Amino acid sequence: MRGVEQTEDRFLSSDIFEQGSRVFPPRNGQGVHMEEAREIPVYHSCDVLVVGGGPAGTAAALAAARTGADVVMLERYNHLGGLSTGGVVIWIDRMTDWEGNPVIQGFARDVFERLPPEGVAGPRKDLWGVKDDALAKYWRLRTSAFHGIVTWAPTIDPERLKLLSQEMLIEAGVRIVFHSWMALPILDGDACRGVVFESKEGRQALRARVVVDCTGDGDVFARAGGKFDEDIEEGDVHHSMNTGFMLGGVDMETWLAFRGGQEDAFKEFTQLGRETLGFFQTPYVSWRNDTALFLGPRQSGLSALDVDDITEVEIRSHRFMEAHCAFFRKHAPGFENAYMQLSAPQLGVRHTRRLSGVGRIERDQWARGVPFADEIGVSPSVSPKFPVISVPYGALVPERLDGLLAAGRHVSCDANSHGFMREIPQCWLTGQAAGAAAGLSAKAGVEPRALDIKALQGELVRQRVHLRAEGVPGAAPMPAAAQPAQ
Incomplete structure (x- = not known):
């Protein structure tokens, strides 16, 4: 057992329980088993298929449906919400900057406007950003104050979020398929056009114009041959289970x-x-x-x-x-x-694979605070020393694969940035962007990498996402100076 202390790059502290002895001896599998070729029935064809109904997947399915796309959600459990519900990670990390402004909005706003008051615990809005020693101590013990500043980081009732997530997707016209597990991607050259999945009905196929990988582990893009990083630091709390x-x-x-x-x-x-x-x-x-x-x-x-x-x-x-x-x-x-x-x-699970995308969120970006031209969301930073962090569309787009976007904890970023990009609000953020992009791409008949970024940014603003993109009606003004806070 070792302790991991809080630093500027690691804002969580924890005891890490190291490997030790195993309950079971090593497996003794040898050789291979040959599976016969067979015809697989097609379950459904759609515009957008979202694989994985966690925070990112739920946001992606809703955002895609709001573009008018025909959407299917494939989920292996009996509920939506992933780690925020079934994983009882009911502490929803910071959604405000260090001045108390909510920067993760969109789907997050939809959720908190509809959760009943008895299903949420956290500081009042007028306290967000307050620097007061007594208040900070009170809310730090309740996971809503960091660096002496009160933030919006509430805890929630997981059953309420399960129900709300389900109802929001049903209202939007999303077809939900529970108790079903993706087995293999369906490939057409270098393009993903659906998946083969397993359920109590056996093996079936789901065809789609665009697939959004929200498995958390990059199962779709990895099995489709997409590139990824898997550098896990064993002593880091962000890479433990x-x-x-x-x-x-x-x-x-x-x-x-x-x-x-x-x-x-x-x-x-x-x-x-x-x-x-x-x-x-x-x-x-x-x-x-x-x-x-x-x-x-x-x-x-x-x-x-x-x-x-x-x-x-x-x-x-x-x-x-x-x-x-x-x-x-x-x-x-x-x-x-x-x-x-x-x-x-x-x-x-905190970390397995991270997409190698056409864009990337990196540690040296933190201090600059400059919005990407393809910004699709804004994340709070890990410390008041840093401004908010721009999230680029390229972090969701594979280097090579077409017909596929990735959202959630496996987006393209370095190991340090993964420490906050894997959190639930950031998964909502990247999921909503990927879903909106998938819906627009399917409707326009273009690959996600060829999607007009201004059209995507305009759709995200329409869905109440906080953006600072220049030339997009409704976006927040571009900051006059992109300097870190002193």
Whole structure:
């Protein structure tokens, strides 16, 4: 077990639980099995196929449908939302800049305007951007203040978001296909024109003019022969895995009073936890006072593309949950009546593959603050030392493959930038852009790489996305000076 401290490039701190021994011995598979050729029935043909119904995929499907495209959503689980629902990553990271201005809008606005008040917990709008020591301490303990500044980073009810995501797509005319897993892309030369998928009905084909890969792991573009990066730093929290879980029957206000008001006692508590368990994770708040969220312990040295490794993570995580519940019941104020409420049905993966795109988000861009000409969204930066970060359309477009766009945590970026581009709001951002681009491309009969960028930017502004693109009606004004904050 090792600790990872917060830095300018890594805004999360965590204990990393290192690999250690395995539950099962190595597999003994040898040779190959030959599969017979067969005809595969076509399930449906559409304009836009979105593969993966996580944050990016949900936003992509809605955005594509709003262009008037015929859209199909293919999802392996029984719900939408991905890690924000099935992964119980119910803390939605920062959507405001360091002055409190909401820069991730569009789909995010749609969601928060429709979630009921009892399904959201976070600071009032008039507090966003406030620099006050007492308020910052209060909201830091509730995951909504960083660097002494209150931000908009709420927690949500995952069941409410599942339902809302589903209903938004149905209202827009999207055909949802649950319990179905993409197996292979359908290729026509260097163009992706659909996928073969597996379900209880067997193997079927889905044809599409444009495919949006929102699998999170780049499964479509990787199997289609697209280039990608997979440089994983084992000691980085952004490249570890875990299964999140929630404990019920707690009093989080009592816990937060202990954590924030008894610093010496809290240090002794965490040290006892590490000595007792050999790994440790303290809880996050949820949308309810009686529910505690745990997003760890985060495990390194394992690959989310290896079935044995992800099985290992799941087994360990369930053991971690039981051990943490018992320890907190015995030692933590507010957890005397805690019980194991839910372990996430979806594995918490942070990184596997990243697209090699025609554009890229890189670390040396952070300080410049210059909008790309093909800007399709704006991300908050990791520190007040940096201005907001422009997200280019090229980060969604493969170097070579046609008929395909990528959105979500596998967009084209370097390893440092991936630390924030994988977060849920940024996945909403890139998903909405990819979906709108896919819909416009299908309607115009052009490949996504040939799409007129001004037409795309105009559509995104129409869908209430925050852009600073010059010459696009409704976009925010171009900044007078692109200098980092002092």
